[in-house]
Amino acid sequence: MEAVLPIEVEIPSMRVLVESKLKEAEWAKQRYEQLNLIDERRLTTLCHGQCYQQRMARTFNKKVRPCEFSPSDLVLRKVLHIASDSRGKFAYKYDGPFIVKEVFDGRAIILNDMDGNENALPVNADALKKYYP
Incomplete structure (x- = not known):
């Protein structure tokens, strides 16, 4: 019995194809769809990260009180x-x-x-x- 890595379950490989007995055309179609979705997921993750950074900066900047110094202070x-x-x-x-x-x-x-x-x-x-x- 062989161990299957979790990544292979999410993104099928030839080994998973042989074990699940899928047709090659169907496997190729699923693989192509998953590869097309990777770019969309990357963009979604990037957008989410930027929104998070903006929220954290806005929250931090609310509490910052600028202190101005002038001569003779x-x-x-x-x-x-x-x-x-x-x-x-x-x-x-x-x-x-x-x-x-x-x-x-x-x-x-x-x-x-x-x-x-x-x-x-x-x-x-x-x-x-x-x-x-």
Whole structure:
């Protein structure tokens, strides 16, 4: 007794043809119809995937609140814990406050300390949040 793979049951092969005793013309007709339907199934799947992505993007974008920064705003900068800190989960999440000196198009921002010292490297706006004293 031989095992039949599930794929062979869905798309008949010569082995399934011999076992089921179909006529060759009938088998060829069924095979041709299935091959024609493959393109239609691919297009349906592609359309479904694109609709799903659009729905997920729309749902995500509903909750996004754009944050605009302008010069002289007070902001806090997210701390990237590169060095291990002994305080663990009680370490500070944000550093600052800082003053926004300049805002660029690509959401890059140059900050000043409260003393007026300029930070040389720009900071991404995603790592900032407004500070309200």
